[in-house]
Amino acid sequence: MADKATVERLKDLACEARKNILRLCHKGATHIGGDLSMADMMTVLYQYGMKYDPQNPTWKDRDRFILSKGHGAGCLYVTLAMAGYFTMDEVLAKYREPGSPFGEHPSGEIPGVEIATGSLGHGLSICVGLALAARLDGRQNRVFTLMGDGETQEGSVWEAAMAAAHYQLGNLVALVDRNMLSLDGETEKLMKLEPYAEKWQAFGWNVEVIDGHDIAQIVDVFDRLPPPSANQPTIIIGKTVKGKGVPCMENDANWHAGSIDAEFLAQCCAELDAARERERGE
Amino acid sequence: MVAQETFQFFSLVEKMSAREVYGKKMAEIGSKDERIVVLTADLMRSNRTGDFQKAHPERFFNVGIAEQNMMGIAAGLALDGKIPFVSTMATFATMRACEQVRTDICYANLPVRIVATHGGLTTGAGPTHYGQEDLAIMRSLPNMTVIAPGDPNQIGKVVEASIDWEGPMYIRIGRGGEPIVYKEEYKYEIGKAITVKDGNHLALIATGSIVFHALMAAEKLAKEGIQARVIDMHTIKPLDKETVIKAAQETGAIITAEDHTVFGGLGSAVAEVLADEGIACKFKRLGIPDLFAGYGEPEYLYHLYGYDAEGIYAAAKNLLK
Numbered sequence: 001m002a003d004k005a006t007v008e009r010l011k012d013l014a015c016e017a018r019k020n021i022l023r024l025c026h027k028g029a030t031h032i033g034g035d036l037s038m039a040d041m042m043t044v045l046y047q048y049g050m051k052y053d054p055q056n057p058t059w060k061d062r063d064r065f066i067l068s069k070g071h072g073a074g075c076l077y078v079t080l081a082m083a084g085y086f087t088m089d090e091v092l093a094k095y096r097e098p099g100s101p102f103g104e105h106p107s108g109e110i111p112g113v114e115i116a117t118g119s120l121g122h123g124l125s126i127c128v129g130l131a132l133a134a135r136l137d138g139r140q141n142r143v144f145t146l147m148g149d150g151e152t153q154e155g156s157v158w159e160a161a162m163a164a165a166h167y168q169l170g171n172l173v174a175l176v177d178r179n180m181l182s183l184d185g186e187t188e189k190l191m192k193l194e195p196y197a198e199k200w201q202a203f204g205w206n207v208e209v210i211d212g213h214d215i216a217q218i219v220d221v222f223d224r225l226p227p228p229s230a231n232q233p234t235i236i237i238g239k240t241v242k243g244k245g246v247p248c249m250e251n252d253a254n255w256h257a258g259s260i261d262a263e264f265l266a267q268c269c270a271e272l273d274a275a276r277e278r279e280r281g282e
Numbered sequence: 283m284v285a286q287e288t289f290q291f292f293s294l295v296e297k298m299s300a301r302e303v304y305g306k307k308m309a310e311i312g313s314k315d316e317r318i319v320v321l322t323a324d325l326m327r328s329n330r331t332g333d334f335q336k337a338h339p340e341r342f343f344n345v346g347i348a349e350q351n352m353m354g355i356a357a358g359l360a361l362d363g364k365i366p367f368v369s370t371m372a373t374f375a376t377m378r379a380c381e382q383v384r385t386d387i388c389y390a391n392l393p394v395r396i397v398a399t400h401g402g403l404t405t406g407a408g409p410t411h412y413g414q415e416d417l418a419i420m421r422s423l424p425n426m427t428v429i430a431p432g433d434p435n436q437i438g439k440v441v442e443a444s445i446d447w448e449g450p451m452y453i454r455i456g457r458g459g460e461p462i463v464y465k466e467e468y469k470y471e472i473g474k475a476i477t478v479k480d481g482n483h484l485a486l487i488a489t490g491s492i493v494f495h496a497l498m499a500a501e502k503l504a505k506e507g508i509q510a511r512v513i514d515m516h517t518i519k520p521l522d523k524e525t526v527i528k529a530a531q532e533t534g535a536i537i538t539a540e541d542h543t544v545f546g547g548l549g550s551a552v553a554e555v556l557a558d559e560g561i562a563c564k565f566k567r568l569g570i571p572d573l574f575a576g577y578g579e580p581e582y583l584y585h586l587y588g589y590d591a592e593g594i595y596a597a598a599k600n601l602l603k
């Protein structure tokens with residue numbers, strides 16, 4: 001069970017991450033809905049679950065992370081900044097500036113970004129390769145990826161899913177941001193994904209289904225990950241809410257992407273702080 | 283073939299989104315022709331095909347984020363008599379689903395119309411989203427017709443002309459917000475270039491969103507007494523060879539300009555005609571050099587890589603030196 005101090009620390013960080021995500025969205029348009037739905041899992045991953053050294057981004061034994069849903073670049077930049085790869089000020093100064101690597105989708109030039117992503121359905125295959133390489137080298141690092149739920153409509157995802165199970169890659173951990181929405185609307189109306197956990201099970205994966213906004217549950221799921229030497233890859237299906245933390249954006253595909261003005265930014269940040277205060281009091 | 287008409291006027295301010303024009307046109311012709319079906323891969327809102335979906339829900343298929351599947355489904359629909367209009371971003375249409383396009387659609391010579399949005403660098407969203415090789419890839423496929431409308435409104439004419447056109451078509455449009463080139467009504471024919479401005483000192487052959495830039499460059503050149511012919515080469519395949527040959531013979535100097543890699547697109551197609559015909563003339567290709575273009579808005583990138591109005595102007599001055 002996750003200890004209270006850890007959970008409280010992570011909740012504070014997740015709140016800060018959301019505010020940073022909104023600051024970035026004020027600087028220029030981001031995929032704000034998905035940034036907000038992945039924020040809790042990303043915070044716990046980088047502030048608790050993963051092994052890395054921001055001073056040495058190419059450290060051989062680091063855990064690898066690939067943002068397969070590359071349009072979540074905003075949240076990734078914030079997460080990496082808060083992890084110490086660079087400062088939030090730098091991100092805010094450079095986001096969407098001409099020639100800057102901090103674009104709408106992450107570039108491999110950015111410290112902490114292993115490879116450029118943005119075309120959906122690529123990440124899991126790359127992770128299979130990274131996991132195989134780690135095993136060939138006898139390294140104990142894990143390989144993580146985060147996919148969108150809509151993204152897993154891509155056939156390539158299931159080719160990779162088959163391969164990861166076939167090669168018994170216990171060092172591979174995939175997360176899915178299961179916010180039930182893609183760009184056009186509800187995944188279940190556009191192209192049904194359910195029964196979802198069962199699909200991954202049938203493909204031979206160790207399946208975890210959690211509330212992707214419950215920090216304690218996310219901590220627990222990382223605590224009980226099988227060792228990298230295990231013979232089965234793990235998928236963490238995080239049930240999330242697109243736009244989580246900004247009431248008018250929640251569960252609304254219209255907020256898949258967009259930008260916000262200064263006034264709304266201030267209002268959102270105040271609300272997030274107030275909500276965090278209330279939670280602390282409970 | 284002789285260019286049909288000459289246009290002296292074009293708007294400098296009016297901008298339009300080809301995606302909007304496409305969406306409206308599809309809703310309109312969808313009611314006239316029962317064979318028309320529309321497909322998208324979780325980009326209905328981006329492709330602006332929502333009006334068609336509302337009007338003809340039974341002939342609309344949003345297959346989720348699955349471009350390869352979408353192209354295969356389109357092939358099947360076309361094989362059984364439908365005319366599928368398939369939309370996604372240029373990069374996913376031509377690269378993710380390339381083999382389905384080649385083997386299932388082109389080899390069977392099926393009348394699938396791929397309307398690819400965000401061609402070239404128009405997204406500004408980085409290399410993962412750029413369609414900077416799409417024209418080259420599509421041009422290499424047997425049976426494929428390749429079109430990049432010369433202004434945002436032209437897509438409407440292309441869609442109309444496409445109904446009776448045989449075989450598969452790749453139609454590339456931008457993100458939107460591109461300037462309008464044609465203010466007046468004009469005749470559009472697939473495979474026939476349009477001479478937008480006449481001139482005999484050199485010819486600027488452009489396609490898609492760069493036609494406007496070529497016109498702007500020609501305006502600037504005209505102020506210095508240099509009369510540039512501006513050709514809207516909206517059909518890249520089959521290429522209007524006669525217009526190219528005539529331009530080379532009458533002006534002796536050709537610049538091609540496109541929002542695409544300089545390898546394999548419009549510039550290459552024009553160069554092939556000149557080489558095959560044994561025509562020697564001054565020649566310069568403008569477009570994206572051999573690199574993955576950086577991030578930034580199209581205006582910034584076009585300028586950086588030298589194929590905006592200023593870049594074309596400078597290249598013209600250099601070529602005529």
Ligand SMILES: Cc1ncc(C[n+]2csc(CCOP(=O)(O)OP(=O)(O)O)c2C)c(N)n1
Nearest residue numbers: 034118119120148149150151181182183324
């Ligand atoms: C191969 C590919 N097809 C289409 C797109 C365009 N696109 C970007 S985001 C998106 C929706 C993604 O939905 P989901 O994976 O559920 O992400 P989230 O809800 O977390 O934003 C689409 C269709 C893309 N980036 N890549």
Ligand SMILES: [Mg+2]
Nearest residue numbers: 149150181182
């Ligand atoms: Mg989603």
